[in-house]
Amino acid sequence: MKMTLPKTLLALSLFQPLAAFATETKNEPDLADLTKVSTALTLVVKDDSSGVFSMEVSGKYSADVSYMLHAEGEWNDKQEYSASRYQFYNVMNTGVSFAPKAGVSYDYFRIYEDNDYLDVDMHAIGFVSLIPISKSWKINLFPQVTYLDATFDFKQNGVRSTLGTMLAAYLSKYVGDNGSYFMLFPEYYKVSGEGVEYEKQNINLSWGSTITDDKKWWYILQYSHTEEELSLDGMSDGLVKNDIFKLKIRRFFF
Template sequence: MSAMFTGAWTEDIQFAGFVEGAFGNDKAKQEGKDKFGIDYQRSRAQYFQVHAMNNTVLPRVGISTDLIHQNGSAGALKGLGFDDTTLFSIGAIGLINPQYTAGAMVFPNLAYTVGQVFGESADGYMANLFVTQQIGDSGAFIQAWPEYFKVEGDVVEMESRSFNIMFNAPIKSNRTQWLMTKLEYGSSDVVTPQGLHIDGDVELKAEIGVKWFF
């Protein structure tokens, strides 16, 4: 489940946000089977704001915020007694002049991350590269973004790598309904407060749905 919003505070200040929640079947991981379910797994909320700058290389620069929450008893962790993981990131984001990127909108983002992993304090950093390319004149576009983040504490550690690609196309001419498809490929490794190293399996996730804009 996800939602997206975009807009502008002024002619020179634009913003965008994204909220998503993931649900699944906790027993699927434990039993090694693919199953549908409605058990809460994780959620994420992102907000980006950029300001027009008088700069030929980075014509727009701004801030990014990112809040990640993971259920400590979801999936393979169910029944192990772990607390939830909550991480907040704040950083800088900028638009590289499309003249240098063959017309693609390229936004590098680097952020400081702080919070709790399984209830233990940790901090680190997150790096993303958002690339968006328009397709034709209908408004359809393809977006790809690699992401890496790593946080460490006295007794915990979390490292995540992922690559996402998304295709959006309007279903109606007024662009109020959009077809959305997304592929996510990645893995996450953690060290628990008890010193247990858990190397996450590489996962490939596919999503398809419809989004409404109001």
């Protein structure tokens, strides 16, 4: 049996794609902080002509607690609809100096990438926090841990249930005074169960800056190196490596 990996299999950064928020005083976007939210539309185009379109709607419960609703659809390199994702994200002030903000999310993610081989349904509960590293150097760290419950529907071999985790660390640095930023973030996924073993590692580099003076339009350039392996009942095609380039265009609504 040929173990062909869908290109988008669990390709999920639970917080980084949603990085958008309004500052406390100026209500301007700042994409280097993952623990604040905003309302925006995003178009992502990858170097293989696949991509994503998403939207976020945000609001506040109180001065210290905010929320965001996120929805997205993805198309593959054949220009076919291939995946969908929905997230409910809450952010709160903690009152703790070394970790002043934290976010908790629930995600539902479905992949239709290879309809003749495999569909994936995933539920995820994630936690992320803001840890200021250096105020003078404008560097922040965002550790993330996520619990995953994924169902693999192998069309020829039945439905298999798996459990696992995702671990990530986002290191961001502001560049200049207009909100431009650089971000480095490694990610690690692993799920297993009922004869399925899936493991993935990502190393990601991202650069973002504003396009317009009013800071409503932004671009983000991202490079990702991924290594992943999927096995079913002990059978695998081995480690699959990919290098992915993305261009993201974001439109904010204040």
